[in-house]
Amino acid sequence: MSEEFEPRIIAFCCQYCAYSAADMAGSMRLQYPSNVEIVLIPCTGRFDVILALKAFESGADGVYVAGCLEGNCHFLDGNIRAKKRVAYLQNEIKAVGLEPERLAMYNLSASQGPRFAEIVKEFSGIISGLGPSPMKKLAA
Amino acid sequence: MIIAERKPIDEIKSFIEGKKKVLVVGCRGCVTVCNAGGTKEVGILASLLRLDAQKENRELTVDEHTLERQCDPEYIDELLEFVEKKYDAILSMACSVGPQFLSRRYPKEKVYPSLNTCFIGGALAHGIWSEHCQACGNCVIHNFGGMCPISRCSKSLLNGPCGGSAGGVCEISKEVECIWHLIATKVMEEGRLDDFAPVQPFKDWSSSRDGGPRKIVREELVK
Numbered sequence: 001m002s003e004e005f006e007p008r009i010i011a012f013c014c015q016y017c018a019y020s021a022a023d024m025a026g027s028m029r030l031q032y033p034s035n036v037e038i039v040l041i042p043c044t045g046r047f048d049v050i051l052a053l054k055a056f057e058s059g060a061d062g063v064y065v066a067g068c069l070e071g072n073c074h075f076l077d078g079n080i081r082a083k084k085r086v087a088y089l090q091n092e093i094k095a096v097g098l099e100p101e102r103l104a105m106y107n108l109s110a111s112q113g114p115r116f117a118e119i120v121k122e123f124s125g126i127i128s129g130l131g132p133s134p135m136k137k138l139a140a
Numbered sequence: 141m142i143i144a145e146r147k148p149i150d151e152i153k154s155f156i157e158g159k160k161k162v163l164v165v166g167c168r169g170c171v172t173v174c175n176a177g178g179t180k181e182v183g184i185l186a187s188l189l190r191l192d193a194q195k196e197n198r199e200l201t202v203d204e205h206t207l208e209r210q211c212d213p214e215y216i217d218e219l220l221e222f223v224e225k226k227y228d229a230i231l232s233m234a235c236s237v238g239p240q241f242l243s244r245r246y247p248k249e250k251v252y253p254s255l256n257t258c259f260i261g262g263a264l265a266h267g268i269w270s271e272h273c274q275a276c277g278n279c280v281i282h283n284f285g286g287m288c289p290i291s292r293c294s295k296s297l298l299n300g301p302c303g304g305s306a307g308g309v310c311e312i313s314k315e316v317e318c319i320w321h322l323i324a325t326k327v328m329e330e331g332r333l334d335d336f337a338p339v340q341p342f343k344d345w346s347s348s349r350d351g352g353p354r355k356i357v358r359e360e361l362v363k
Contacts, residue, residue: 050180053187057194092184095149096192135194 007061007127009036011120012051014044016074017110018066024113032117033124043067044105045078049089052103056093059136062127064104066119072109079107099130141170141262142235143269144177144255149188152231155252159228160199162189164254165219165242166206167234174269177233177255179206185233185254203227210238216245223249260291277347277354283340285326290343292319298340 013019019040025032041047044067052063065086067079083105090100104123108115146152156162164186172178186202193200205222208215210232219242223230229250232239235257243251259271274291280298281288290296294304294312301320304311308321327336347354 048180050183050187053184053191057187057190092149092188093191096188097195098191135191 005128005132006035007124007132008059009062009064009120009124009127010052010055010060011036011038012041012044012047012063012065013038014067014074014079015040015042017068017072018106018108018116020110021066021108021112021116024111025116026113028113030114030117032120035124036120043073043075043078044082045073045075047082047085049085049092052089053093056098056102056133056135059133061130061133061136062102062104062123064106064119064123066106066108066116069107069109097134101126101130102133141173141260142257143174143259143261143271144171144235144257146176146181146185146233146255147253149192152185152252152254153189153192155231155254156189156200156229161201161203161225161227162229162231163203163205163222163225163227164189164231164233165210165222165238166204167210167232167238168206169209169211169234171234171255172206174263175267177235177238179204182206182233185231210234210241213241213245216241219246275348276343276345278344280343285323285330287319287323287326289319289323292317298343 011018013022019038022038044065047065055063065082067082068074070079073079086103086105090103093103094100104126106119106123108119164182166172166177166179166182168178171181175181182204186204189202190200203222203225205219207218210216211234223246227249229252230242230246231252231254232242233254235255236253239251239253242249260273260275261269261271263269271291272288274288274296276290280290289298289300293300294310294316295302297320301318301324305318305321308318310316310318327333
């Protein structure tokens with residue numbers, strides 16, 4: 001019998017929106033999968049592709065970046081830049097055999113606690129469907 | 141600066157096929173500025189190669205180092221302490237001068253170029269570069285409103301525009317501006333069309349590649 005797969009997910013969350021939304025989800029006592037590890041970043045414009053690559057190298061099954069709604073970035077266009085970086089990295093990881101769906105970009109506002117919980121459930125479901133990262137073999 | 145871009149990952153993977161220990165070497169010169177081969181890009185390539193090996197359950201060590209420049213022997217020497225660690229392959233992320241200098245300095249090492257050297261150019265905006273010089277060795281841009289028809293005209297015409305110029309763009313692509321359109325417009329706006337009228341004579345190409353590989357020797361600098 002194989003153990004049930006519980007994905008390990010890293011979420012890079014902007015402090016002005018997604019991180020606050022996560023706080024709100026907690027205050028509202030909303031239930032969502034506990035396998036998401038949240039990394040606070042000052043803006044998704046701080047998100048660098050190397051951060052996601054290091055996460056995958058270290059055994060993450062999925063990585064997502066969560067920033068403000070488009071047009072509402074505290075630093076004007078950090079989330080637009082992050083979106084482009086995510087799209088770029090999706091192509092790069094595909095080239096080395098990792099499903100591009102393992103990397104995603106979400107947008108939400110600080111007041112959307114329930115949406116944060118929804119995103120975690122949605123992304124966790126996608127990664128569960130894909131199974132463990134193929135990069136984990138050596139570590140196993 | 142020299143503008144380069146990384147080779148496709150599959151091509152780089154083919155260089156290191158069967159190899160277990162690889163060194164990725166970046167350059168802090170032009171290729172750092174054009175985001176092709178600096179410390180960050182070295183990190184990304186190394187990470188992608190490690191992920192690829194992990195996926196295939198293949199043993200692979202990828203180390204990273206970035207030199208001040210790969211086109212100067214004094215910086216190439218710094219790599220000795222790494223070379224002594226015996227790598228199966230060295231992937232140079234510099235323009236093609238870098239891997240050539242590395243190969244010459246460390247003749248026993250297998251050195252591979254990880255970038256394609258594209259052109260001499262500048263940044264139009266962050267992330268957009270365009271060719272502005274062809275290194276002809278005899279600059280004439282002062283005759284053309286400060287623009288280079290050698291590198292920026294598809295035909296390198298010295299007496300343009302040709303019949304392929306329409307609406308300010310070149311016939312080869314709507315993405316390519318007609319430099320002769322820009323030159324003529326600028327000269328007319330400045331009211332210097334009369335200065336511009338004489339037909340340009342044939343260019344002396346002996347300073348360009350026609351004279352074979354080029355070399356400059358500055359005796360006052362040579363030790």
